[in-house]
Amino acid sequence: MIRKPPSPHRPRALAPIPRVAGLDYDVLDELLGYSLRRAQVALFLAFHEATRGMEITPPRFTALVVIGANPDISQSTLGEVLGIARSGAMLLTDWMVARGLVERRRRPDDRRAWGLHLTRRGERFVARMKRRVRAADARRAAALNARELRELLRLLAKLAG
Amino acid sequence: MIRKPPSPHRPRALAPIPRVAGLDYDVLDELLGYSLRRAQVALFLAFHEATRGMEITPPRFTALVVIGANPDISQSTLGEVLGIARSGAMLLTDWMVARGLVERRRRPDDRRAWGLHLTRRGERFVARMKRRVRAADARRAAALNARELRELLRLLAKLAG
DNA sequence: TATTGTTATACTCTATAACTATA
């Protein structure tokens, strides 16, 4: 059995969750968790399309935005923001450094920790990504009017809190 | 370097996404996608707690509910509902069968496909899970009043559509 | 030819645990 080698960089496919015609969804349609999941997948697909070819994922986007807005943040704090372990934050940082988007600077006061900073290239990259992601997010949000969108954000914040 | 062997069944940890004090979240707080993600993680944690010790995950829960409400469904259709590949639907089905929750029945009309059915044990298991998940979902939803909850579900459906 | 299920394999993300250097 001979198999083609898979392409080296396969982006996570994550299909949309289709509403299968004629299927009984039973309790799922009453669960907030399931409704949130469906909406989130829709937003993720918009994100994915907006960043096509940039090798970006939501955690990478979040990391770059957070570093941009909080220069000199440590890897541990970055992991905390993302809700991942330190080891994962390190691999993520390695990725950003390898692409020349971020640099690690030694802290004079605490030589255990790195301070993370966007490079010039990183700044430009983040600015471009932000524009695209914002636009994609807004296009999806256009299914709602301004009042509805404000209300939705308010209710989501209450839920997450 | 001697390492302890990890426990055989390690449940996915998925930490809550903490709001780190004093951190600038920049554009993230304006993005619907990020707000949805935070709310969804909160709901997932409630789900996880409600099903502790049952080895259940959201896809497994969805699969069992869907099979219960749509007996004789095929593995391919199940995969479609979940948004995963056929091969994944098969592994998921193997898991349910191995635990005696589901059985595969040959279809007289199409001998390629299996029809999936809950066993007696599966029926009881799903009923118990549904009660727990519903209760956990409702506890989280209690952060909202009845009108807000209805409105939220409506807006989420609009977004996902 | 097309579809269902299957097998084999690979890859991403993330975890835990132990190690190192600093504090």
Place this chain on the structure above:
DNA sequence: TATAGTTATAGAGTATAACAATA
């Protein structure tokens, strides 16, 4: 002792590709 970063390793989840049986 405690913490930041690092390294090594493991596992869950899901993908693609090829195959056999059936339509």
